[in-house]
Amino acid sequence: MKRVYTIGEILIDFVSDEINTHLKNVGTFRKTPGGAPANVAATVAKLGGESILITKIGIDPFGDYLLETLQNAGVNIDYIQKTNLANTGIVFVSLKDNGEREFFFYNRIRADLLLDKDEIDPSWFKKGDILHFCSVDLVDAPVRYAHLKAIESIKQAKGFVSFDPNVRLQLWNNKKEYKETILMFLKYADILKISEDEVEFITNIKDIQRAAQWILTTFDNLKILIITRGQNGCLAYFNSKQIEVEGYKVKAIDTTGAGDSFIGAFLYMLSKEELNITEMTESQIREYLKFSNAVAALTTMKKGAISALPSLENVNRFISFGVYE
Ligand code: ATP
Secondary structure, three states: OOEEEEEOOOEEEEEEOOOOOOHHHOOOEEEEEEOHHHHHHHHHHHOOOEEEEEEEEEOOHHHHHHHHHHHHHOOEOOOEEEEOOOEOEEEEEEEOOOOOEEEEEOOOOEHHHHOOHHHOOHHHOOOOOEEEEOOHHHOOOHHHHHHHHHHHHHHHOOOEEEEOOOOOHHHOOOHHHHHHHHHHHHOOOOEEEEEHHHHHHHHOOOOHHHHHHHHHHHOOOOOEEEEEOHHHOEEEEEOOEEEEEOOOOOOOOOOOOHHHHHHHHHHHHHHHOOOOHHHOOHHHHHHHHHHHHHHHHHHOOOOOOHHHOOOHHHHHHHHHHOOOO
């Protein structure tokens, strides 16, 4: 089994208990573990894969809570650094009744931003391993350079790079710079997972097919492009073929982390294979996408991201018999 490394933020999400209330007016928040790279690592581990999170937390109760949560999910926490120069990241989140979310990143300097390139050891990565990252920690801070070192190291080891921009516009004052940063990092990716809503921001093209073609011709480094489409499933481009996979009809109550569990499930499937992605067939990829849709659909049926993750047994039962827990 290959290893799946994820790098970037791990945070506490304080999620509003009151739907459709502006953050200013929320009275009660519920503490939940968050951060897309952490959610992806937890998905891989929960399904039975080997995942490692590379990040930094503060020496504080929230950092301890996150470590414990990851450990319980089966994530390898040995590569997580600690600092007393900043606190563990905190984000306040309010949910609108249409499922959209409002985010407020509380600390200006978070521990995860201080992960330094010297804390990345190239010898960690082995042939075939996968490194996954997102865009929240691509801001101009030490952690951006830690990402570049990890990317360069895994490429030298003949591993693969997966990128999910997970756009958070609130974090960047300068949208043009944000977009340019995402495009800059896109050239390192072998796998790009992006949601339908984000495609236009990256490409300036409304039509999804045309936007996908633009991405594929501009970034010929991509081995696969996956566009997730909420309840409608996903669309992928692989070996010059378009693969469309329908979503599952479920009673979704919280879509937080759906995209993270989707890509976590996909990377888990890849990590189990002896072959690497370039050697796979269209039907294998279709099967992986179907599996990823199932994992993500199940995740939407419970509140939270990590706490909502299904076990492999539950996913298989769901795919085979349509039974959920
Ligand atoms: P998020 O940012 O909320 O984590 P995302 O915007 O990155 O998610 P989406 O396209 O919304 O990504 O969802 C990812 C995947 O989750 C979809 O491809 C689908 O498989 C599953 N999914 C999301 N919403 C639903 C839903 N309402 N019903 C069934 N499956 C869903």
